[in-house]
Amino acid sequence: MASSIWIQGHSRSGKTNRACQEFARWIRAGNFGLPEANDLPVGINNPDQPDDFERSIDPAIDPAPYEQGNRSSRSRLNNRINDRQLASQSVLTLSVNAKQRQKLNDRLTQIGNGQYPVTAETPLSFFRREVELYWPLLINLLGKVKNVGKIKAQFPIVLRVENEQELASEFWEEVLDQGTIAMPGVGRERLVRRMLDLFLLAANSGKSLDSFAGLGDRGIESLEGDQPPAMVWQEISKALTAWRHHCWQNGLLTYGIITDLYRYHLLPHAEYRARLAQRFRYVIADDVDEFPAIACDLCKFLLDHGAKGVFTFNPNGSARLGLGADPAYWLELEQEAETIETLEHSQSSSIAEVALAPILDLVIDPNVYPDMGGDFSNYSNLGTDFRDFRNLNDCTIAIETTSRAALLRQCADIVAEAINTAIETERVKPNEIAIIAPGLDNIAEYALREILSKKNIPFMPLNPQKPIVNNPQVRSLLTLLTLVYPNLGRLVNRDQVAEMLVVLSQVFNRSFGGGVNNNTELDNFGQENLAQDQFSQNSPAVALAAIGSTGQADRQTQPESAPTARSPITRLQSTQTTIDPVRAGILADHCFVPHPDQPRLLESKNYSQWNRLGNQVSYAYEQIRAWIEAQSSQLTPLLLLDRAIQKFFIPTNPSYDQLSTLQELIETAQYYWQIGYRLNWPEAEIITRFINLIRQGTITSNPYTPNMPDDSVIFASIYQYRMARGSHKIQFWLDLGSSLWQTSRAAFMYGAPLFRHDWDGQPWTIQREQEIDQRRLHDALQDLLHRTTDRLVFCYSELGTNGQLQVGSLSGLIDLATPIDQSVYAPPELETNAQNDQ
Incomplete structure (x- = not known):
């Protein structure tokens, strides 16, 4: 097996930095198709000058090498540079997920000043x-x-x-x-x-x-x-x-x-193996403890055929242990590695240095520390372990309440106070605080978001995945499909029609907002929507990209001969919604005709007391009804969705979340129609299946966020936080008494232990499962502790959301921390209460 380097260490110990240094050494050594050092001009990655590999070779930045020779020599140098860029793609980098892949790729690109592109993949993306x-x-x-x-x-x-x-x-x-x-x-x-x-x-x-x-x-x-x-x-x-x-x-x-x-x-095919060995001569695999065994087989093949490898391993990692990761199988590479490096110290200080030992001891044996009644004056007489106990008390804070509702309220107050309190002459920023929970629930997310938002503190879940059907705009588009295409009448009811009228009519709000110019926009909107040949044929991506210039785009699409006469409608006062829910319900009850084949909307005058609707509501309703009737059932559903988004949603200037949800709907529709055509489904069946699929709530929107916002408090589950590979000054451990800290199955597939290479073939009993839970908890605690540097806040409520008493394995930690009323983070009302109690 060719030379390989095995780098192991705990979280934040610099394993990835060490792998990047090895990549830089490969550049300095003249690899990736570089000519010999003696043939290189001064300043271009000469191995005799260790720092020169970071210099740019762009002639606009460093023209000296190009001025030293004639045109032919410059041409040869350009060819060598191109060969070097092509050869550098023989470096295969593997990361655990897409975000970590992008981060690693950016770091390697920065090291090579953009001159050494590598093949960056995740194991699954590479196989695909x-x-x-x-x-x-x-x-x-x-x-x-x-x-x-x-x-x-x-x-x-x-x-x-x-x-x-x-x-x-x-x-x-x-x-x-x-x-x-x-x-x-x-x-x-x-x-x-x-x-x-x-x-x-x-x-x-x-x-x-x-x-x-x-x-x-x-x-x-x-x-x-x-x-x-x-x-x-x-x-x-x-x-x-x-x-x-x-x-x-x-x-x-x-x-x-x-x-x-x-x-x-x-992989077993001879032709493919020959080409694979030629394509990749180097491999960098970061956090291999999270990788499946098949990725290890790939790396073993490359190493056996002369490739150089660098592998980083965290003995306490393996957050994906129940999702296909096989760290024991990867340890075989450690035995065959030429160099084994162990990184002991973190790049930055963490409270793991003082908190790790006592926390793990208490998790193993809750009786390891007797009840000291909060008096630590004589801790030195109790042995060395109790010195760690005292240090743990200095760096941790306890929030203890009876109900979970009070816990969430107090937790949010402490977050706000921590941001507004100076600690060691430095203020804590929102992006330096993380709230970590063993399991996420909508109650906690909503409560924390509402409380912190009122205090002007940004708050964001780490990996938000909300069903797109929760968005009223998406539900309105699905209802719109049932009114245009036949044989879909059983998928729509009056309530859905009423909601559609409210949502689609919001585009008229700006038109009724007052002013003479707005009336022209309103009249042109009706003319545009009734003119079939004026619909945009742009792709969904173009439609969604137009969000930044909606106002200008609307004015440009107006015909030059638009009427300028004033309308009585402009004299109406603006309202929050053009068609309010009450009038939408009236219209749905009296103007919607259910039918299994072709449901339709009638004119507003079919309501005997139509005058109670008002001109504003009647006009908006008639414009929506006319637009629906103008659509043909022969129109492709994807194009109909695109037109509806452009006409009803883009002019309202939707938020980023709304825009990402609409984009997910369009992408899902495009993808689903490909499957339907491949399996020869009829068009009506594809539409029916698509509507049912969206309404089931299985499709979620995942907005692309390459970097975390710089000013947001993070809310994440244990698994999400560990996979994000971040660090914060202050961590809040929510629901400390919950049993989910030890027994959570959120990141666990049925039968996962039976497919690991370290399985001994014996029956998988409950006792063995408990041992795995204990090991997983230890790894999670060590990982979290190495990712916080300032304070650790334990949040405990005696009763959970269901009203049951919380007695999880971490409940005893609440007694090892400083009470919040004695902490510098205590809000003023808590300090006042504490003084009154004294």
Whole structure:
């Protein structure tokens, strides 16, 4: 095996920096296709000048090397630079997720001044790219597999998780009805999800589906039922094999199928192996304790064929241990590494130096520290361990309440006070505070957001994922589809129509806001919407990108011959909504005609007391109704959604969150129609499935945020915070008494321990599961403690949201911290109460 460096250390110990230094050394050594050092002009990455690798070789910045020779020498130098840039892409960098990949890529780009681009990937993105790139080769290989048959030569489509769940449930419907696959107490949807997760775990571990038959009764949960456990596992293997062949034949790829194709068909292929060894001569894998075993097989292959490697490993990491990570398998590379480096000290001070030992001791044995009644004057007489106890008391704060509602209120007050209080002559900024919870819930997020927003403190969840159906604009667009396309009448009701009228009429607010000029805009809006040939044909991306110049765009689209006569409507007073919910309900009750095939809207005058609506409401309603009637059912639904967004939402200047939600809706629609066309679904069936899918709430909007806002308090779960790889001055540990700190299954797939390479083949008992929970808690606590530098705030309420007493394994920590009324962070009202008590 070629030379490799194994770098290990705890969080924030500088492992990634050390890997970047090795990359810089490769540049200085003249690798990546560089000419010999003697042939280089002075100042261009000469290895005899250690700091010169950071200098730019752009002739506009450093023209000296280009002035030393004639035109031919400059041409040869340019060719060498181009060769060097091309050769530097032989460096394969692997990161745990997309954000960490971008961060690592930016750091390497900065080191090489943009002259050494590398191939930056996550393990899954690399497998996906390779499978798509070599898909023609895979078609020939898969056609030779038994019981598969001929595969069509069509470009593959990668299924999202929600689409995978939907299609797999339909494909296995007959098998599930027969009851040959059953797990006691597990519903159908959950069973399908478990089976798909088992497929992914098997692919990540490099195990075939045939190995399922050997699991027998050694699962996490017993499979007692009508069938013996061994037979159930065998049936699961057959069902997954049939599902895999079905996806092959239709050109559909899932995460599990992608990894399975790469491991068993692409990586063993001789031609691919030869090309792979030529393409990548260097590999940098950051945080390999989070990677699956299949990524280790890839790195082993590259090292065996002469590549140089740098691997970073955190012994207390493995946040993805239940999601396919296999740190024990990666330790095999440590035994074969040429150099092993251990980083002991953090790049910046953290409270782990004083808080780690006593916290872990108390988690192991809650009776390790006796009740001292808050008197630490004689702690030195109790041994060395109690010195750590006293140090822990100095750097931690305790917030203790009876109810969780009071805890959230007090936690937000302390956050505000911490930001407004000077500590060691420096103020704490909002982005230096993180609130970490074992499990996120809407109550905590809403309460903290509302309280902090009223105090003008920005607050943001770390990885917000809200169902797009929660957005009224999305629901209105779905209702709009049912009024344009036939045979969708059963998917709409009066309440949905009323909501659509309220939301779509908001575009008229600015037109009724007063002023003569606005009246011209209003009249032109009606004319534009009634003119079919004036609809924009722009793509959804262009429509959404127009948000920054909506006002100018609207004025430019007005015809030059627009009427200028004043209208009585402009004399109306502006209101918050053009069609308010009450009048929208009246219109829906009297002007909406339900029908299973073609529901429609009638004129507002069909309401006998139409004069009670008012001119403003009647006009807006008629404009919406006329726009709907002007649409043709022959129009592509994607184009209809695009036109509706441009006409009703873009002029209202939506916020970033609203814009990202609309973008997610358009992208989901485009993606879903591709699947429908691939599977030969009728157009009406695609629309029906799409509406039902969105309304189920499985589609979430994930706005792209390459960097965290600089002025926001972060709210995250333990898993989200650990994967973000950040650090803060102050951490708030919310719900300290919750049992979710130890037993949370948010980052755990069913059967995950059975597919790790360190599994000994013995039945997975409850006792072994508890041991894993304890180890996972220890790793999480160490990771969190190394990521805070100033204070740690324990937030504990005696009662949880459900009213039950909270007695989790971390409850005892509340007694080791300084009470909040004795802390510099205490709000004025708490200080006053404390003085009154004295």
